[in-house]
Amino acid sequence: LKDILYFESDRHYVTLHTISDYYRYKASIGEIAKELEPHYFVRCHVGFLVNCRHVSVIKRGQLYLRSGKSIPVSRSRQQEAERGFMKYIDYAQAER
Numbered sequence: 001l002k003d004i005l006y007f008e009s010d011r012h013y014v015t016l017h018t019i020s021d022y023y024r025y026k027a028s029i030g031e032i033a034k035e036l037e038p039h040y041f042v043r044c045h046v047g048f049l050v051n052c053r054h055v056s057v058i059k060r061g062q063l064y065l066r067s068g069k070s071i072p073v074s075r076s077r078q079q080e081a082e083r084g085f086m087k088y089i090d091y092a093q094a095e096r
Helices: 029-039 075-095
Strands: 004-010 013-018 022-026 041-045 048-051 055-059 062-065 070-072
Touching: 004 029, 029 041, 029 048, 041 070, 041 075, 048 070, 055 075
Parallel strands: none
Antiparallel strands: 004 013, 004 048, 013 022, 041 048, 055 062, 062 070
């Protein structure tokens, strides 16, 4: 899980982006989101599910990964993304 950066949905297919590679397969991003929610993944857009471990900052309409990649954040999911990221920050600080 720690190597997963994000999932990107395109119709009935999902592309799983990792640190070193990507994989495309047929799946529902909604089902993946339900399964991975306890592991600090947030749905920031209808087509994206992001691993908070790799997020550096969330701004209005954009989320930036540590790699420099930007991911869109929809207006309807802005607060959800921010809450999920803050939850992860609290968890990460407690782990130290």
